[in-house]
Every structure is written in structure tokens, then in C-alpha cells.
Amino acid sequence: MNVLSASGTALTVLTSEDCELRVETAAVVKRPAEGAAPFDPESPGTAAVQLVQLIHDAIILAKVGSIGNLAIAFESGAELSVAPHAEYEAWALVEPNGRQVTCMAGGEVALWGER
Numbered sequence: 001m002n003v004l005s006a007s008g009t010a011l012t013v014l015t016s017e018d019c020e021l022r023v024e025t026a027a028v029v030k031r032p033a034e035g036a037a038p039f040d041p042e043s044p045g046t047a048a049v050q051l052v053q054l055i056h057d058a059i060i061l062a063k064v065g066s067i068g069n070l071a072i073a074f075e076s077g078a079e080l081s082v083a084p085h086a087e088y089e090a091w092a093l094v095e096p097n098g099r100q101v102t103c104m105a106g107g108e109v110a111l112w113g114e115r
Contacts, residue, residue: 011041011051015059018096021072025090027082029054054078062093068107 013021023041029050030036039047054074061073068084070091082091084107092102099113 009042011039013054020094022092022094023080023082023090024092025082025085025088027080030079030081032077050078054080064101064103064109068103068109070103 009024011023011027013023015021026038026040028036028038029047031050031053034050037047037050039045039051057078058075059072060075061071063071063073065071068090070080070082072080074080082103084090084103085105087105089105090103090107092100094100095113097113099111102110102112104110
């Protein structure tokens with residue numbers, strides 16, 4: 001189970017495993033039946049409906065690409081993808097043990113905490 005919230009300038013996903021993902025720049029949510037919908041965390045617009053449908057959808061894979069892009073696959077076939085941003089941190093993942101993975105401005109991926 002996931003909990004999604006939009007506050008200020010970020011979309012936050014809290015998982016049942018106590019991981020927190022913050023998406024702070026534009027992203028794309030894609031559901032098999034609805035197709036792809038771009039969204040901005042400050043104003044999710046029409047993608048809000050697709051985002052809400054992910055609340056009870058299990059995450060089966062999260063992958064960080066070589067340029068800092070993040071791809072998350074859900075059990076239903078839905079996908080959430082976040083590209084790096086030239087000027088801002090695009091996303092950050094914090095695990096319950098304090099380990100943090102962040103896509104810095106420009107796409108560099110930084111790690112803090114336990115490895």
C-alpha cells in the first residue's frame with residue numbers, strides 16, 4: 001500500500017515498508033488503460049486521477065538510470081518516471097534506515113547513510 005500526498009512543491013509517496021519518495025520536478029505517470037499523463041507536483045492537473053489510483057498498487061521495481069532518471073513499475077502495469085532536471089533536485093528516496101538516494105541538479109545521483 002502506498003500513501004500519496006501533494007504538498008507545496010513535491011509529490012510524496014510513502015510505502016508500507018516506510019520508504020519515502022519525494023518527486024520535486026515534472027514527471028510522467030502511465031497506466032495501461034489511460035496512457036501517459038505528464039504532471040507537475042505543484043499542479044498535478046489531469047494526472048491527479050491516475051496518481052490516486054496508485055495508492056493501493058504495489059511497487060514491484062524501482063530503477064535509477066545512468067543519467068539520474070527514475071522509473072518505478074507497479075503491479076498493475078502502471079509506471080511513474082522522473083527525468084533529471086538541469087537546475088533542481090528531481091527526486092529523493094529515503095529508506096527507514098536513514099539511507100537517502102537523491103537525483104541532484106543535472107542528473108548526478110548522490111547517496112547518504114548506510115550502503
